[in-house]
Amino acid sequence: MRPDARGLTPERARLLLVLAVGVVPWSVQTFTTGSTTFLFAWGLVSPSSGSLTTITDFFFRFTMGLPDYILVWPVGVACYVVALGSSLSGYLFGREDVRITAAGLVLAGVTQLEVARGFSVQPGRTAWPLGTILLWAVAGYLYWSHRAT
Template structure:
């Protein structure tokens, strides 16, 4: 246990930076990986869809405003998850910049974003010739658990 106020302050800065880095990196992890019987794949990130075989990218903005007509409801869970993620990201940025944030908001946003990606994976997986892997759910929940646990341990010290 550190008793020196300077050491405690440094530890808080390091913890806030670590939180920011972990949540930020989640924006570059594929949240869902759809594999097709043909051998191709599509990677769903919070910022867009990437199809490596054709090197095509569809941003979430294009998806929302150009390609949503007639799509099944389960795919709309993806942008909802992005909103939950952005709430978490805003929370950790606030904690880093202003030194104050509520870890419960950060964790809740990550957990809910993970839940939305389960729905996306479920919806894609029921289609013939396609399997979806909710990679992001595991990553989002792992970071949420780590952040919650680190704050619980820090408050007990």
């Protein structure tokens, strides 16, 4: 497709949007102690303690005995990877099924609702599903803007 005035093709713009939701926090947990933890697609970050747990550490070292609500996080990452792959296919080969991209983002957002719900029922902690809002917004924009063309 032809680039717009900024030099962006629709495929590149969609890929950039999908990439953007992969680098923002998907869930933000706040504690009554004043500390905060950020859950990204790639890991957990706790700025107050300076700790970082990558998703690979989570997969291979820390999954024993964890509650189900946190185990859905990697499922959301897998859904996101499907969306990213679909969008990347559109950029590289001009063959993207926007329905798959949008569905992957929507499902990733659903998983983050469960993560936030699970964290929020713990005493002294509130979780904010920022990723759900952003993933759903991008999915809606991609799907509906693609239908309009």
